[in-house]
Amino acid sequence: MTSLALLGTLAVASPAAAADPLQHNCAVRAMPSVSYAQEMKCFTFFDQAVAYASGNTVDASAWRWDPRAAIYSPSFTRAVDTAPGDRRILSIEFEHADYRGYALVVWGTGGNCEPGRERVVKNLGQTTDHWWTDKVSSFSPYNGCYSEHFDDINLNRLLDGQNYKMDMTKGNDRTNALSLHGGLSAKEADDDCNSGKAKCTFTPDAKIEYVPTSIKDEMLGWNCSTQPQQIRFDDNITRTSSYTFEMGLSTSYGVEAGIGDTKSHVDTTLSLTFGASFGEQLAKDYDATQVIEPGSVGIISSAVANRKISGTWSVTYPKRKWYHTDWHPSMTAHRLDPDQPMHIVYNQRPMSSAEKASFCSRSSIGVSEPAGGARG
Structure with a gap:
């Protein structure tokens, strides 16, 4: 009887003991360098970060459990690149190669990336645990942006970047700052x-x-x-x-x-x-x-x-x-x-x-x- 009672207790207690997902899916704002101020907010799920970054104009709930599939989805790309309003998703950075792991959604106001114009994120370690410091392994830019990666928070020591999705070929797990721009005019x-x-x-x-x-x-x-x-x-x-x-x-x-x-x-x-x-x-x-x-x-x-x-x-x-x-x-x-x-x-x-x-x-x-x- 004791044995059966113990098993019953374990069966009930097991779901309650499961840990909640960590809040490392974050949205960070890119701003012009002259007026830069830190602004990062983190969430449990990928689609929550996307919703916040886009001002609730992009629904990524279909990819809550598989952000990688969103990066390869034409419908997700179309939703991001045609979202209404002044607020834009500029890039999505990932913890692991091939767009896996937690996601950092970079956003900005002022519309799409345009040639000759730049917005920056000078410090990825903006949370109290500095979780996104030295974490980026792949990324996918949107809205005409180049996403450039730097080892230094003052945008020194350029690592890698382009205006299309890719794994980090140089400087994997070393990014501490980003530049989002539209390239040469x-x-x-x-x-x-x-x-x-x-x-x-x-x-x-x-x-x-x-x-x-x-x-x-x-x-x-x-x-x-x-x-x-x-x-x-x-x-x-x-x-x-x-x-x-x-x-x-x-x-x-x-x-x-x-x-x-x-x-x-x-x-x-x-x-x-x-x-x-x-x-x-x-x-x-x-x-x-x-x-x-x-x-x-x-x-x-x-x-x-x-x-x-x-x-x-x-x-x-x-x-x-x-x-x-x-x-x-x-x-x-x-x-x-x-x-x-x-x-x-x-x-x-x-x-x-x-x-x-x-x-x-x-x-x-x-x-x-x-x-x-x-x-x-």
């Missing part, structure tokens, strides 16, 4: 190639393509009245050869070393690529009156012929810029065909709700200038 790449601060080379992806008609909206008129209105459009319309940098990945931290006198003017490089001067320009005066129907917009557009090339730049710095020496932005460039005339096209369509709210609050009729101003 298009303006920085352009300026630094032209000035010689970086060594820049361009590699076309394909042959030059002929584009017989490239259309650009130049002026927009509106009519918020109840009657058709005659509206005058007049301007000197100018089209120039143009290019657009689209920032891509940094493939390497690289070795810091001098690069010598290596100015690579973008226009000069593109002139060599096209086999003709890149600084072409076409201009045409336009002065005409158009009838715009009630609730409609009239659009003046220019149409030119050009030649198009796409490719990738290699932008290499002697000293790390945004913690990397090598950047690889893509570019699309259009060189005007000076032997073909510019055509002016007029079209009319109903106003969108956004246009109606914007234009009709200014005046019943008007014309927007190319720079975005307005005249009645």
